[in-house]
Amino acid sequence: MSEFSEWFHNILEEAEIIDTRYPVKGMHVWLPQGFKIRKHTLEILKTILDKDHEEVMFPLLIPEDELAKEAIHVKGFEEEVYWVTHGGLTELNKKLALRPTSETAMYPMFSLWVRNHSDLPMRYYQVVNTFRYETKHTRPLIRVREITTFKEAHTVHSSAEETEEQVKEALRIYRQFFDSLGIPYTVSKRPEWDKFPGALYTMAFDTLLPDGKTLQIGTVHNLGQTFAKTFDITYETAEGNHEYVYQTCYGLSDRVIASLIGIHGDDSGLCLPPDVAPYHVVIVPIIFKKGGEVVIDFCKKLQEKLESELNLRVYFDDRDIRAGKKYYEWEMRGIPLRLEVGPRDIENHKIVTFRRESKEKEIIDYDDTTISKTVNNLLDNISTKMREKAWKSLEDHVHHVETLEEASTTISEDGGIVTFDWCGDQECGKEIEEKVNVDILGVQADDENGICINCGKKSKHITLIAKTY
């Protein structure tokens, strides 16, 4: 187990994010603190999506014949689908799959829903649990058998151009979402052999974890008319013709939470962006023998003020334990901002602030009329710094190389991501993966003047490679 892997596993337990002791391998329990982070993360995502997507919810179980309809698709999933075969003591007539993803649950219904060109575009999403019988080594939130937080959006359009636009819009949505969490990423077009089964092409977001390996955290697929033809999804045009629709889908998973934890955390534990932390602020009273009531009273009023004026989540920690123990605990849990208030602070119109992100402690002036603004600015600043720090760390680990040897050295010494010119040919790509012992993430940009790092042919692509999860 790598150092990061051990850190990650320990912090999930200590910060009460996930309990991995559930008696089915690869299936875990969300603990209260983890559930809160998950909830606030979903709130941000849903606020973005709700602007022009409708939230729906489809059944978990997919009949065998529907799943099997789209041959390329089912081929991609057949080795990892869980099957329900019995209801009570009775064997079912038709096996039911636990959804690995919901195309084959949704699209037979889309075929009923789409009638006329005026019905289009349609944009739906759902947040559900999905299942993969993973045979690789499982890891909480990263490679699991029950993905408890699978956000999948599915859109339907009347033209190929519109799906191209929707892919761009989905990339914009995911950028906005990851930016709000301070998660840095690369965006690339996955190579042919790594695209979503049934898609024309797949765009992917990858982030970099502290152990130098990349993690796929979001994908956007242009499905073209593949599924429309399989599931007979047609619409009547203005001219009265019947045409197949065009589709896209895009998804995120629990890995967003894994990234939050892995990227921002440090030796003291979690470090959470304010927007998704269980609490934005924790208030710790410093109580001596005398004047305790004044401090408690002050802190309570401060809590109410921040809650009502800024709509913040504030925890007032008045437990009867040492302040140092509280500090340790809230730092480990990653609460972005701690306010400490003692009797002398109150007398002097001061309070102490502690930023989890920089570990800076500061004595600031306390003024009843401006404290909300001050706290708000602090939290904004914390979000910005965390995002900047995370981006810098990613960028520091992206290197352009000219030779395969250089690629190997860079990857083995620095980890991270290497960019290079590649001709785009599948056989050549597979050779590169083997020689450098990495995965090609995908094509990031066009480069008309490049020379392929492997075959020496004229190259059009700047491509990314990395060790991947």
Place this chain on the structure above:
Amino acid sequence: MSEFSEWFHNILEEAEIIDTRYPVKGMHVWLPQGFKIRKHTLEILKTILDKDHEEVMFPLLIPEDELAKEAIHVKGFEEEVYWVTHGGLTELNKKLALRPTSETAMYPMFSLWVRNHSDLPMRYYQVVNTFRYETKHTRPLIRVREITTFKEAHTVHSSAEETEEQVKEALRIYRQFFDSLGIPYTVSKRPEWDKFPGALYTMAFDTLLPDGKTLQIGTVHNLGQTFAKTFDITYETAEGNHEYVYQTCYGLSDRVIASLIGIHGDDSGLCLPPDVAPYHVVIVPIIFKKGGEVVIDFCKKLQEKLESELNLRVYFDDRDIRAGKKYYEWEMRGIPLRLEVGPRDIENHKIVTFRRESKEKEIIDYDDTTISKTVNNLLDNISTKMREKAWKSLEDHVHHVETLEEASTTISEDGGIVTFDWCGDQECGKEIEEKVNVDILGVQADDENGICINCGKKSKHITLIAKTY
């Protein structure tokens, strides 16, 4: 199919609540309008629970040996559990059940979590999908094979007294929740033969649907130490002894939404309590050839005002279709309040209000500074009237009877609920159920002076019977 049953099925489709055409029997799709009602209903519930419960999320799949540990419990569910037997092309070593409810998923973990008396009480809840292989006739939201909205709370205590208190607290929580939705109910203690498998006793909420049949909409179980002993959940007392814990659990399901729809609806379609309606208010502009822009502008400002000042969900329906078509649609969808604004209204400082619940149309004075208050009062009044009307309707259909014959006549002529004295004896109760062709819902109150309606023995109980779903 009864008249109500047909109405219910039609409105689910027409108001876009649920699509029942999904190709697995008893499993349905939540459509956008239905999903919104579900979401707002859950928001109300979670706000109440979050005060002293922690939200968590356990895996869907339960290993066969855990499910089988508690013999009485598994006996209650063995005929309706779905089994996963294969992962990919491989047969699993151990079968996995789709949770029918989560005691056997949670309590092995509780056994690890509970250590010391200071850990107690613990109060957790989750909202998840659960599964029952129903062999009876299924009905959307009422009897389904995938319960998509199963809210289950599980609490752990150090004494029997505390669980008694928690049962009372759970009843209070559910009363508050149902009251906020205007759903009337009876509360009774289920007879022995109808309690939750493994519980000491079960308290149940039943409501009455328009066809005269009752629907169980919530249950609260005192589990005593049954599961604690099975799953070895113990704690260390202050004196250093190890004792088994005491537990309760309580649950709600999709049936809450079924009740909302069934109880408040009428011949025009849905009628939704403001708090859970997709929109509190819909604004319909009345546009003639002239002055259209003024009206549109006025309506937009009104929308913004109500959204920002009252935090309401407001839909401004500026579609280019006849106003009458809009009225029909929004009435059918149950939006509580409609505001109509025409050019002459604006000139005269008037607007027209239409209450879905009473179908009253009224011309009211429009004043920029008071309109928010006026709308807020209207919505409050709508909620109150809906609750009162629903309660009156329930109370009108509860009758006390003195003889079994009277019980039969009342039930067959009026439907509804009949109360009577019963000795409490199981064999006698089963006789009553058979003679009147109904189910005993449970014991509602003590009555020291009663005489059992069936056996003539001294009776201590006022009991409820009804035709049930």
